[in-house]
Amino acid sequence: MENRTAQLQASAEVGRAAVSILNPDDLLRASVELITTRFGFYYAAVFTLDETGRWAVLREATGEAGRVLKERQHRLEVGGQSMVGFVTANRQPRVALDVGQDAVRFANPLLPDTRSEVTLPLIVGQRVLGALDVQSQQAAAFDEASVASLQSMADQIAIALFNAMQFSRAEAQTRAQRTLLDAALDLAGEADRATLFEKVGRYARQLTQAEGVNVYLPINENEIELVYSDDPIGRDYAGQRLRKGEGLSGRVMVSGQPQRVDDYATWAGQAAVYATAGFHAVLAVPMIWRGRAMGVLTLTHSQPDRFFSPDDENLIQLLAAQTAAALANADLAEQQRNTLEELHLINRRLTSEAWAGLLAQLPDDMRRVQYARHDLPVPDEVPPDVELATVEAQTVQWRKTDADATPWQSGLATPIMLRGEVIGALGVEDTRADRVWSEADRTLIQAVADEVAIAIDNARLIDQTERRAYRERLIADITRKxxxxxxxxxxAQVAGQEIARTLRIDRAQVQIGAPPDRPAPPDRPNGHGRHTDEEAAA
Known part of the structure; x- marks a missing residue:
């Protein structure tokens, strides 16, 4: 009776822990400790199935043996030669009253004193979550009543574990959505590809805990290239090319569909170049933009107990879509930069040609305008700072040497630039030997030079417009006459007279038809006189 009461009390305590603890690890730790403490058992452990459903992984266990086994990441195969393997596969308890006589039991060397053992499934609905394993130093320690009590505890643990897992999953989804939102905002405006891929790698690891992140981009119609790798293994393959359809990334590039491989070493479709790379689990997701695969985002695990889940795949698909959009924006930004650069070069060339033509028409005395106080000489030669500013296209400063005969002690000159072309220079000189040209002086002179450039260009455009208007009026007047x-x-007479008068020339000629010294075309007059094609046709 006392033993039964203790079992009920222990079951009640497990129930209270189950409803009060939301963290799965804390829940399992409290449960196994209560079982061993209240019942006086030798060892208790909880196993849960991994994402593949192939392995029962030790999640929590008591004592020094439990600590060592957890450090070793102990696991047992579902359906394998062990009590846990049998229970998780068959969904029913198993009791070994004498462990030496049980054919399917796994003899653990870290638990040499075990004499009897019971393993119970953790089931919620139709889903097997794992197993509760309890061991005793006494033979036949588990009778029908104790097994029933332990199964009741196992059921409570299973429900609480399921709820805790759901809670943890909801929290993980919330964190993932927050990470994806951060990624969307962060990647959208990133134009530099190297920085973009670094950010993608960081967000991919946050979402999946992947060990490696790799990006493949197409380089021609038939190949993709590993352009980015934040992977201890993948870095050795930077720049590696794959044919489209080759290996996992090549296949995903062609199909446009994500694909997961749990064991790349044994996967039949592996690329030959990666046969000995050491990848274990691999997830490859296409980066789709407007129905077109712009590349492949490939994640890797090298540890044999790590896999990518369907949730990982869904999250990386969302990240890959954001990456594809960012790549498209980066490509568009690059195209715009190239177009602007081309327009800038064209503008500079046209500006240079326009100013070359204008300067050719200017007399020498209009190319350089100087101002000085009435008591100071105006030199005939171009000051050295002005000449240097036009050559180097930057502000220059000079100071007088002892050999100079000029009264000017120092000078400052800045180029006059229009649309990237140097069209002149603005220079200032001073007779004071202690004159220091400050940054404010430089800024002021540069600002004035900029305004000079705009004003001169406006004057040139106005002059061109007036000349064009005059020419149009002249042509209209000649046409009217x-x-x-x-x-x-x-x-013909009006045309010749008006051209001669307008251009102030001594002679103008109008030739209608072929010249006299050239044979006329067949079936036409010989070209002498003022015969036209219309007259010949008549």
Missing amino acids: MLAAGDLEGI
Whole structure:
């Protein structure tokens, strides 16, 4: 009766722990400690199935043996030669009243004093979560009543574990959504590819705890290249190319569908170049933008007990879509930069040509304008600072040497620039030997030079506009006079007279038809006189 009461009390305590503890690890630790303490058992442990459902992994256990086994990441195969393997596969308890006589029991060397053992499934609905394993130093320690009590505890642990797992999963999803939101904001405006891929790698590891992150991009119609790798193994393969359809990343590039491989070493589709790379689990996801695969985001695990889950795949698909959008934006930004650079070069060339033509028309005395106090000489030569500023396209400063005969002690000159082209320079000189040209002086002179450039260009454009308007008026006036002449000879005479008058030349000629010294085309007059094609046709 006392033993039964203790069992009920222990079951009640496990129940209270189950409803009060939301962290799965804390829950399992409290449960196994209560079982061993209240019942006086030798050892208690909880196993849970991994994401593949192939292995029962030790999550919590008591004593020094439990500590060592957890450090070793102890696991047992579902359906394998062990009590835990049998229970998780068959969904029913198993009792070994004498462990030496049980054919399926795993004899653990860290628990040499075990004489009897019971293993109970952790089940919620139709889902097996794992198993509760309890061992005793006494033979036949588990009767029907104790097994029933332990199964009741196992059921409470299973429900609490399921709830805790759901709670943890909800928290993980919340963190993942927050990470994806941060990634969307962070990646959208990133134009530099190297920085973009570094950020993608950081977010991918936050979402999946992946050991390696790799990015493949197409380099031609038939190949993709490993352009980024934040992977202890993948770094050795930087720049590696794969044919489209080759290996996991090549296949995903062609199919446009994500794919997971739990054991790359035994996967039949592995790329030959990665056959000995040491990857274990691999997840490859296409980066899709507007229906087109822009590359492949590939994640790796090298540890044999690590796998990528369907949740990992879904999260990385979202991240890959964000990456594809960022890549498209980066490509568009690069195209815009290239276009702007081309326009800038064209603008500079046109500006240079326009100013070269204007300077060719200017007399020498208009190319350089100087101002000085009435008591100071105006030199004929170009000051050295002005010449240097136009050559080097930057602000220069000079100071007089003893050999100079000029009264100017120092000078400062800055280029006059228009659309990236140097069209002149603005220079200032001073007769004071102690004059120090400050940053404010430089800023002021540069600002004035900029305004000079704009004003000169405006004047040039106004002059061009006026010349064009004059030319259009002149052409219209000549056209009106020619139309008033009426006949061919009058039109030719008006054209010649007006051209000669406008250009102030001594002679103008109008030739209608072929020149006299050139044979006329077949079926036409010989070209002498003022015969036209229309007259010949008549």
